[in-house]
Amino acid sequence: MLTIILITLGFSLALAFVLGFALGWFQEIFKIVRDPLIDEVRAALPGANCGGCGYPGCDGYAEAVASRRAPPNKCTAGGSSTAEAVAKIVGSEAKAEDLVSVLRCVGTKEKALAKGEYVGIPTCRGAKLSAGGVKACAWGCQGFGDCVAVCKFDALSMGDQGLPVVDYAKCSGCGMCEAECPQKLFALVPKSRVGSIVLCSNRNPVKAAVIKSCKAGCIKCEACVRECPEKCIAMVDGIPVTDYAKCTSCGKCVEKCPTKCYRLLQTVEA
Amino acid sequence: MKRLWNIFKQGIIFENPLLMLMIGLCSALAVTTSVSNAVGMGVAMTFVMLCSEIMISAFRKVIPNSVRIPIFIVIIAAFTTIIDYVMQAYFPELSKSMGVFIPLIVVNCIIMGRVEAFAYKQKVPDAIVDSLGMGLGYTWVMVGIAALRELLGNGTLAGTQVMPASFQPILFFTMSPGGFLVFALFISFNIWLKGRMAKAQAAKAGAAQEDAA
Amino acid sequence: MIAKTFKGGAHPPERKERTSELPIERVSPVKQVVIPINQHFGAPIQSLVKVGEQVRRGQKIADAEGRMTVPLHASVSGTVAKIESRPLANNLEGPCIVIEAGEVPGGDAFLPPLDPFACSKEEALARVREAGIVGMGGAGFPTHVKLAPTKPIAVVIANAAECEPFLTVDERTMIERPGDFVEGLAITMRIVGAPAGLIGLEENKASVIPGLEKAIAERGRGMDIQVKLLKTKYPQGGEKMLIVALTGKEVPSGGLPMDVGCVVQNVGTLVAMTEAFREGKPLVERALTITGGACSQPKNLLAPIGTLVSDIVASGAVRIAEEELGRVVFGGPMMGVAVPGYAIPLQKNSSGVLFMSRKEAAYFAEGPCIRCGRCMRACSCKLSPALLNGALKSGNLDEAEAIGVLDCVECGTCSFVCPAHIQLVQRFRVGKQLVRAKKQKEAKNAR
Amino acid sequence: MPAKPLLLSSSPHLFSAVTTRRIMLAVVLALLPATVFGVYLYGSRGLFLVAATIAAAVASEWLFRLALKREPSVGDCSALVTGLLLALTLPPSTPLWMAALGAVMAIVVAKEFFGGLGANPFNPALIGRAFLLMSFPAAMTSWHRPFAGIVDAASSATPLNLVKQGAPLAELFASVGAQDQGSFYWQLFLGNRSGSLGESSILLVLAGGLLLLALGVIQLWIPLTVLGSTALFSWLLGMDPLFALLSGGVVFGAFFMATDYATSPLTTKGKLIYGLAIGLVIALIRKLGGFPEGVTYGILVMNMISPFLDRLRMKKYGYVAPKKPAAAKEAAK
Amino acid sequence: MIKQFAKLGLILAAFAGVACAGLAVVYVATKDQIAANAGKQLNESLKDLFAEAEEFAPESLESPDPAVAFQAAYVARRGGSPLGIAIKASGPSYGGDSVLLVGVGLDRRLVGVRVLENKDTPGLGANAASPTSYVDKAAKTTFPGQFAGKPISEAFEVKKDVQAITASTITSRALTKIVKAAGGAAGSWLERLAGGK
Amino acid sequence: MTLLKIFVIALLINNVVLMRYLALCSYIGMTSDVGQSIGMGFAVTFVTVLATAATWPIYNLILLPLHLEFLKILVFILVIASLVQLVEFYLKKNVPGLYAAMGIYLPLITTNCAILAVTFENISNGYSFIESVVYSVAVSLGYLLAMVLLAGVRIRIKNSPVPKFVQGTPILFVATSLIALAFGGFAGLIK
Numbered sequence A: 001m002l003t004i005i006l007i008t009l010g011f012s013l014a015l016a017f018v019l020g021f022a023l024g025w026f027q028e029i030f031k032i033v034r035d036p037l038i039d040e041v042r043a044a045l046p047g048a049n050c051g052g053c054g055y056p057g058c059d060g061y062a063e064a065v066a067s068r069r070a071p072p073n074k075c076t077a078g079g080s081s082t083a084e085a086v087a088k089i090v091g092s093e094a095k096a097e098d099l100v101s102v103l104r105c106v107g108t109k110e111k112a113l114a115k116g117e118y119v120g121i122p123t124c125r126g127a128k129l130s131a132g133g134v135k136a137c138a139w140g141c142q143g144f145g146d147c148v149a150v151c152k153f154d155a156l157s158m159g160d161q162g163l164p165v166v167d168y169a170k171c172s173g174c175g176m177c178e179a180e181c182p183q184k185l186f187a188l189v190p191k192s193r194v195g196s197i198v199l200c201s202n203r204n205p206v207k208a209a210v211i212k213s214c215k216a217g218c219i220k221c222e223a224c225v226r227e228c229p230e231k232c233i234a235m236v237d238g239i240p241v242t243d244y245a246k247c248t249s250c251g252k253c254v255e256k257c258p259t260k261c262y263r264l265l266q267t268v269e270a
Numbered sequence B: 001m002k003r004l005w006n007i008f009k010q011g012i013i014f015e016n017p018l019l020m021l022m023i024g025l026c027s028a029l030a031v032t033t034s035v036s037n038a039v040g041m042g043v044a045m046t047f048v049m050l051c052s053e054i055m056i057s058a059f060r061k062v063i064p065n066s067v068r069i070p071i072f073i074v075i076i077a078a079f080t081t082i083i084d085y086v087m088q089a090y091f092p093e094l095s096k097s098m099g100v101f102i103p104l105i106v107v108n109c110i111i112m113g114r115v116e117a118f119a120y121k122q123k124v125p126d127a128i129v130d131s132l133g134m135g136l137g138y139t140w141v142m143v144g145i146a147a148l149r150e151l152l153g154n155g156t157l158a159g160t161q162v163m164p165a166s167f168q169p170i171l172f173f174t175m176s177p178g179g180f181l182v183f184a185l186f187i188s189f190n191i192w193l194k195g196r197m198a199k200a201q202a203a204k205a206g207a208a209q210e211d212a213a
Numbered sequence C: 001m002i003a004k005t006f007k008g009g010a011h012p013p014e015r016k017e018r019t020s021e022l023p024i025e026r027v028s029p030v031k032q033v034v035i036p037i038n039q040h041f042g043a044p045i046q047s048l049v050k051v052g053e054q055v056r057r058g059q060k061i062a063d064a065e066g067r068m069t070v071p072l073h074a075s076v077s078g079t080v081a082k083i084e085s086r087p088l089a090n091n092l093e094g095p096c097i098v099i100e101a102g103e104v105p106g107g108d109a110f111l112p113p114l115d116p117f118a119c120s121k122e123e124a125l126a127r128v129r130e131a132g133i134v135g136m137g138g139a140g141f142p143t144h145v146k147l148a149p150t151k152p153i154a155v156v157i158a159n160a161a162e163c164e165p166f167l168t169v170d171e172r173t174m175i176e177r178p179g180d181f182v183e184g185l186a187i188t189m190r191i192v193g194a195p196a197g198l199i200g201l202e203e204n205k206a207s208v209i210p211g212l213e214k215a216i217a218e219r220g221r222g223m224d225i226q227v228k229l230l231k232t233k234y235p236q237g238g239e240k241m242l243i244v245a246l247t248g249k250e251v252p253s254g255g256l257p258m259d260v261g262c263v264v265q266n267v268g269t270l271v272a273m274t275e276a277f278r279e280g281k282p283l284v285e286r287a288l289t290i291t292g293g294a295c296s297q298p299k300n301l302l303a304p305i306g307t308l309v310s311d312i313v314a315s316g317a318v319r320i321a322e323e324e325l326g327r328v329v330f331g332g333p334m335m336g337v338a339v340p341g342y343a344i345p346l347q348k349n350s351s352g353v354l355f356m357s358r359k360e361a362a363y364f365a366e367g368p369c370i371r372c373g374r375c376m377r378a379c380s381c382k383l384s385p386a387l388l389n390g391a392l393k394s395g396n397l398d399e400a401e402a403i404g405v406l407d408c409v410e411c412g413t414c415s416f417v418c419p420a421h422i423q424l425v426q427r428f429r430v431g432k433q434l435v436r437a438k439k440q441k442e443a444k445n446a447r
Numbered sequence D: 001m002p003a004k005p006l007l008l009s010s011s012p013h014l015f016s017a018v019t020t021r022r023i024m025l026a027v028v029l030a031l032l033p034a035t036v037f038g039v040y041l042y043g044s045r046g047l048f049l050v051a052a053t054i055a056a057a058v059a060s061e062w063l064f065r066l067a068l069k070r071e072p073s074v075g076d077c078s079a080l081v082t083g084l085l086l087a088l089t090l091p092p093s094t095p096l097w098m099a100a101l102g103a104v105m106a107i108v109v110a111k112e113f114f115g116g117l118g119a120n121p122f123n124p125a126l127i128g129r130a131f132l133l134m135s136f137p138a139a140m141t142s143w144h145r146p147f148a149g150i151v152d153a154a155s156s157a158t159p160l161n162l163v164k165q166g167a168p169l170a171e172l173f174a175s176v177g178a179q180d181q182g183s184f185y186w187q188l189f190l191g192n193r194s195g196s197l198g199e200s201s202i203l204l205v206l207a208g209g210l211l212l213l214a215l216g217v218i219q220l221w222i223p224l225t226v227l228g229s230t231a232l233f234s235w236l237l238g239m240d241p242l243f244a245l246l247s248g249g250v251v252f253g254a255f256f257m258a259t260d261y262a263t264s265p266l267t268t269k270g271k272l273i274y275g276l277a278i279g280l281v282i283a284l285i286r287k288l289g290g291f292p293e294g295v296t297y298g299i300l301v302m303n304m305i306s307p308f309l310d311r312l313r314m315k316k317y318g319y320v321a322p323k324k325p326a327a328a329k330e331a332a333k
Numbered sequence E: 001m002i003k004q005f006a007k008l009g010l011i012l013a014a015f016a017g018v019a020c021a022g023l024a025v026v027y028v029a030t031k032d033q034i035a036a037n038a039g040k041q042l043n044e045s046l047k048d049l050f051a052e053a054e055e056f057a058p059e060s061l062e063s064p065d066p067a068v069a070f071q072a073a074y075v076a077r078r079g080g081s082p083l084g085i086a087i088k089a090s091g092p093s094y095g096g097d098s099v100l101l102v103g104v105g106l107d108r109r110l111v112g113v114r115v116l117e118n119k120d121t122p123g124l125g126a127n128a129a130s131p132t133s134y135v136d137k138a139a140k141t142t143f144p145g146q147f148a149g150k151p152i153s154e155a156f157e158v159k160k161d162v163q164a165i166t167a168s169t170i171t172s173r174a175l176t177k178i179v180k181a182a183g184g185a186a187g188s189w190l191e192r193l194a195g196g197k
Numbered sequence F: 001m002t003l004l005k006i007f008v009i010a011l012l013i014n015n016v017v018l019m020r021y022l023a024l025c026s027y028i029g030m031t032s033d034v035g036q037s038i039g040m041g042f043a044v045t046f047v048t049v050l051a052t053a054a055t056w057p058i059y060n061l062i063l064l065p066l067h068l069e070f071l072k073i074l075v076f077i078l079v080i081a082s083l084v085q086l087v088e089f090y091l092k093k094n095v096p097g098l099y100a101a102m103g104i105y106l107p108l109i110t111t112n113c114a115i116l117a118v119t120f121e122n123i124s125n126g127y128s129f130i131e132s133v134v135y136s137v138a139v140s141l142g143y144l145l146a147m148v149l150l151a152g153v154r155i156r157i158k159n160s161p162v163p164k165f166v167q168g169t170p171i172l173f174v175a176t177s178l179i180a181l182a183f184g185g186f187a188g189l190i191k
């Protein structure tokens, strides 16, 4: 019994000593060199891997930032706070505004008329490409929710009106929906912005044509342009555009818009 | 006390090693052809986990970070060897039918995982409770799988005939394809359960928020 | 003659019998034309006229600088009533010049005739552009660009396959105007300097051969022009398929016919060329087939560009059974575009309008792919539609590109043969757009 | 203007008349001769077996999709085909409940778990068969003489079994009532032998297979290579190639099961390799393996390889070999 | 630096030393029991075959069949005189090697056959080892049981003088082959025994 | 012949993953891509052979003569863990190309139970050194084979509408079940 224990002890002590020694030694020789900055930056990123920054996931962006190949404010999802944090780590100035995505279409199922009986693949891009869209309005929302599918932040859902609904609390302003929508219906708007906005993208200047296709759209009556006391609204390429430098959010345009497609941004977000 | 109970609960359901964390799968499939094997394996695992967690938790202050892995291995291997020999000596049948899987406890990801993630950082009582919870969590799943497999594949439960004599055992379930299939169904059941629980929790949280408002 | 062909393809029902015997009729004068400004493939052009202005038939009414532009001509004499956005045959809206027909002093404003074989090459190309000629069998590619290739051309191919079911204009044109057709081919050969010309037509049109042979003898100017028979199979008329069938060469991926020494021209385009030189007539009217199950009196018609199809129907030239109408298609049934109504103007490349009955237009819901492999065998480009579909459905754009989504010519053969009625072409169209967008983005990032 | 809204959809606007359901019904039609012959050989028992598997297959597919709130798919008739094929590959004496269990396994586990029609990587009917073979080996390896009725004790080895056991030639001939080599082959061809319900008459199976070929439901590649390579490798391994083709379920498997769309490669090159390899595995299992018959496993094993064979695509039209990065660099210089 | 590594080594060694010492204790404590377990099944089977025997003396025998290997052989003795011989023989069967214990008495008849190891299919070949699976239901004879009392000179042909397990001809033949080989070797041993005396 | 027998049995008939349920963690984890599974498979093959070459002599030449066979588990696992470390260090420094291809798999290998199982079985089966090496190659190639096959099935699963309740790991085990069922055909291939 005792001999066995002794032999065991001798053997194991020798083995363990050698191993422990060797391990410590090896760790010293083959120290892994990796820029610790990368990990630091990575830790400051939200980790949604949404690709909004234009790099392959958060890791890719972290590496790019750490090696100074990318500015610190590219993470749209993280917004200004992340940009600041990242900037602090790599030691540069950050300038980023928190954005949210606003849908510029009010053509609900009832209001915007269907063009025919669309029977192709149920995606907005498919409908647009093969049938020029499913609605009489060539600019309106197709309602198949391509945007909903790409939103990584669960901020979009398809409302029962057939239009996507943005949850402004969750929207990170990453812009995926804006890029995906074949009708280019989303506007990325700074969270802090106040003022009015038209929620219609129909650029057909012919009033009759608009009325025939959508009961909610902008009919080019230009009431908003006329009524604005600050004269800050102008028709650009068929739709009214607000100059936010001048807009005071007085609400006159909203009041006068016959189809109620002019809104104040605050009420959109509510 | 509540804290310990919570730790215990984690292992049994919420962080059940087999179902939720999906580690240590090999033994779970290999020895679940009969309930007695499953119990044996569960006990052996729990024993090794308990002893190792106690040791490591107790000595966590003196184990240097850079050689902690070899030390963990030494400790786990020692207890594995002990249970191996004990089973060979006193439960020879069981030991034989579990074959190489008893020695393989040493590489079972569950133990290494718990030791590294829990015992090395927590106090001894916590470690004890954690290992018991994890062990029990591991065991009940094993027994569940084994019961189903043994019942369908052999018509018995823990060796006693429970199905009527006219029942024709479906040998598929005692063989490896059957094991994989039953395990798959178990996991999917659990994913469903997890979803249900998460939903319930979310609903609760929502309700609480509304109350507050 | 042994009929040549390509690998793949399918045999949709031909349905040409209703119109193949009917001569091309000129539509009765219309009151109004709606001329889409941009009918060519390339950079947009601008209107040269204002509302209220009087224009003469053949007068240039829109143009712009740039290689990839083609001028537009008034197709009737009259007054410009409006310039506005209208729904077009491609299902999008676009600017159109609306002309109220009326008497205008001076009559037609055609160009002076020009001898294509005597003038210089530059003069000839300028004439082709000035006449507003674009490809009339396909995408409306500016013909003068096609006729100025940067590589030597060995053969000009007259695409007389007319593989689309229902359509019969090309066949009728060859029967009625074989001389103008053959001369157009000769002119093209002269301009690109090709020593040989081939006329490729499907076996179901073999009856036009004697007429063509005679025309070659009379108006072929002794050039090496031959008629070749092709198997009747869709899409025999796709230029890539036509080239491989006739020359055995494949147009390299991403390349053009000129990369294998070919120029391909549609029958209508060739006739338009002859008219542009011999009569000085710009492209102001075109022949087309109006047919389909819901069309109780189908016709081959010659109509001014910009004529609204609804006006043709209203004039009684063709009769439509409204209650049976299920789908209106601009173009052929395999590649045409389904439109929501027919108050839509004809364009330079509108080779037909189909009024399909509800029964013909029967729609099938997409089923799961059963991996039958029919699409793989039918694909005219030897792609793997079933695998492409899988890759695109799971959003794997890299795999889709590797399998060759960008090489798909959208012929629709795969969708036609698919027993599960999977919308393969539509998905590929979307996929092509997405892959291109991705490549662009990557190229930008790389820079 | 039109009375109803017009249909808007992508081109093409015409569709071929071949639909999924028609294809499946064609397979059923092609299987009818063999099925009827099986019922003729084994009486009403054969009919019940077919009914049991079909009912179980169709019902389980319907119920499964109902439970998952998925669109019903029974209308495409693929479950019908699976059920029928399963019955035809079973020993006629298989207890009905067993056969039904196999059908449920085939449909639910092998097909619906993977997403239903076309998504299954393994041949459902053969998974059902392999499951039964593993679960109830005794029942699945007891065969009956035609016309003898299904009596418990009256089991009789199939010709393949006899060969596997090294039985003398005379016994082999006697098992099909033949006197010499020629009439032995002839009897095998006609189908007067014990075996699975639908496989015995090579003549009728071939007739069905040729029908499928004629209708364009299947291509020749797979059946041809399976049969050819089974014969070739059987011969190379020292077995009688003609006997190899006429015994067991090779012909049946080659025409009806190796050709299953969902589990065979899509491309022609893939199909050729697939068929060749199936033949090899069949011959190996028959020669060396534990089973007298290797068709089930030959096909199942190759089902696993089939996703890789899908990569053997044709060169696309106008294929240009991608420039090697090095060459590209040089070109840039 | 070296000192630091040495320290790591020492700590590891300390743990290893304690662990190994503990193991040694457990090993010694369980050694005998394990050794005893190993021979248990064999011993019980031997006792079962030769109930009167007092001791089993190892003997070495050559297998006449190259496919069958003899792992051991024991001469059963009572009061110094042999009662018979038991051969532990293995041979390939359906699912791998099977091990049988074949007992032969001095009367040149099989005393009995015990299946020590069998890896064949449960419900089929493995029925060879099942005490409740009968080849002859009426007489309740199991597959190995049918050999008891058979003279070793018999032809041992499956389906003629040996009843096969249902649908398991391969197993039946494989096991019978082992029995036959053991019987043959026992026969020559008995001859030598007789000759030697 | 016996070496061939050992090989075929370990590769096909008693496949480590499919029939013996070993190395499942990495089998499930590392098969989302065919290339990945091949990389992991070869990495495991390499380490298994090394481990066999190291542990067989240690057991038969050191532990057995010293009557220390009860240290088997402890010594083997330590040896394998150190081996993996050493290989990793070595490759990183000297063969960076190979390291880039294989390196990411190495840490996963330490806890791969198949390797340890092979070293134990070499002993318990009483294999000679050569037999042990052949066995270890066969087992790890069996692992490679199973991985590649699952990776193939996963190509199909990726593009399929798998029902929600079996999505993810469950369907992988269902697929494994069917692969194992198909492997049933190899049973008795060598008797």
Ligand SMILES: Cc1cc2nc3c(=O)[nH]c(=O)nc-3n(C[C@H](O)[C@H](O)[C@H](O)COP(=O)(O)O)c2cc1C
Pocket (backbone or CB within 6 Å): C134, C135, C136, C137, C138, C139, C140, C141, C159, C160, C161, C162, C163, C164, C235, C236, C237, C238, C239, C240, C264, C265, C266, C267, C269, C270, C335, C409, C410, C411
């Ligand atoms: C699938 C497919 C089928 C086509 N079929 C025809 C056809 O039948 N006749 C034709 O003139 N052009 C057809 N085209 C267009 C030709 O490819 C080609 O663009 C045209 O012949 C060029 O002549 P153009 O420029 O004079 O129009 C087809 C194109 C595709 C992609």
Ligand SMILES: Cc1cc2nc3c(=O)[nH]c(=O)nc-3n(C[C@H](O)[C@H](O)[C@H](O)COP(=O)(O)O)c2cc1C
Pocket (backbone or CB within 6 Å): D088, D089, D141, D158, D159, D160, D161, D162, D193, D194, D195, D196, D199, D246, D247, D248, D249, D250, D252, D253, D257, D291, D292, D293, D294, D295, D296, D297
């Ligand atoms: C597709 C198919 C696969 C089969 N697979 C097997 C098998 O794996 N094992 C088996 O024993 N029988 C199988 N059978 C049944 C056998 O082919 C056959 O009934 C029996 O084994 C021997 O038949 P024979 O000797 O009359 O030719 C299969 C039948 C078919 C149609």
Ligand SMILES: Cc1cc2nc3c(=O)[nH]c(=O)nc-3n(C[C@H](O)[C@H](O)[C@H](O)COP(=O)(O)O)c2cc1C
Pocket (backbone or CB within 6 Å): D133, D134, D137, D140, D141, D157, D161, D165, D290, D291, D292, E094, E095, E120, E121, E122, E124, E125, E126, E164, E165, E166, E167, E168, E169, E170, E171, E172
């Ligand atoms: C799943 C399965 C397991 C089998 N297991 C055994 C077995 O353990 N022993 C055996 O002899 N034959 C086994 N077989 C082989 C068949 O039973 C084979 O048909 C039989 O050996 C033929 O002999 P028979 O004349 O007794 O039917 C098995 C077959 C299958 C399909």
Ligand SMILES: Cc1cc2nc3c(=O)[nH]c(=O)nc-3n(C[C@H](O)[C@H](O)[C@H](O)CO)c2cc1C
Pocket (backbone or CB within 6 Å): D023, D024, D027, D078, D079, D081, D082, D083, D085, D111, D116, D117, D118, D119, D120, D123, D124, D125, D126, D217, D218, D256, D257, D258, D259, D260, D261, D262, D263
């Ligand atoms: C030619 C052909 C062969 C088929 N063979 C099988 C078969 O062997 N097994 C099966 O379950 N279904 C078969 N089917 C039916 C169907 O394809 C099968 O249910 C799918 O595998 C399910 O995805 C076949 C269908 C066709 C058209």
Ligand code: SF4
Pocket (backbone or CB within 6 Å): A100, A101, A150, A151, A152, A153, A154, A155, A156, A166, A170, A171, A172, A173, A174, A175, A176, A177, A178
């Ligand atoms: S709504 Fe649009 S911008 Fe906002 S998070 Fe979603 S995808 Fe990004």
Ligand code: SF4
Pocket (backbone or CB within 6 Å): A103, A124, A140, A141, A142, A143, A144, A145, A146, A147, A148, A164, A180, A181, A182, A183, A184, A185
């Ligand atoms: S907003 Fe754009 S992407 Fe979203 S549903 Fe409407 S059309 Fe589609």
Ligand code: SF4
Pocket (backbone or CB within 6 Å): C378, C379, C380, C381, C382, C383, C385, C407, C408, C409, C410, C411, C412, C413, C414, C415, C424, C425, C428
């Ligand atoms: S549409 Fe594209 S993929 Fe389909 S057959 Fe034509 S070329 Fe092939």
Ligand code: SF4
Pocket (backbone or CB within 6 Å): C368, C369, C370, C371, C372, C373, C374, C375, C376, C385, C386, C389, C414, C417, C418, C419, C420, C421, C422, C424
């Ligand atoms: S034709 Fe349709 S069902 Fe057949 S393989 Fe192609 S996509 Fe799949």
Ligand code: FES
Pocket (backbone or CB within 6 Å): B023, B024, B025, B026, B027, B107, B108, B109, F022, F023, F024, F025, F026, F111, F112, F113, F114
């Ligand atoms: S790999 Fe076997 S337990 Fe994890």
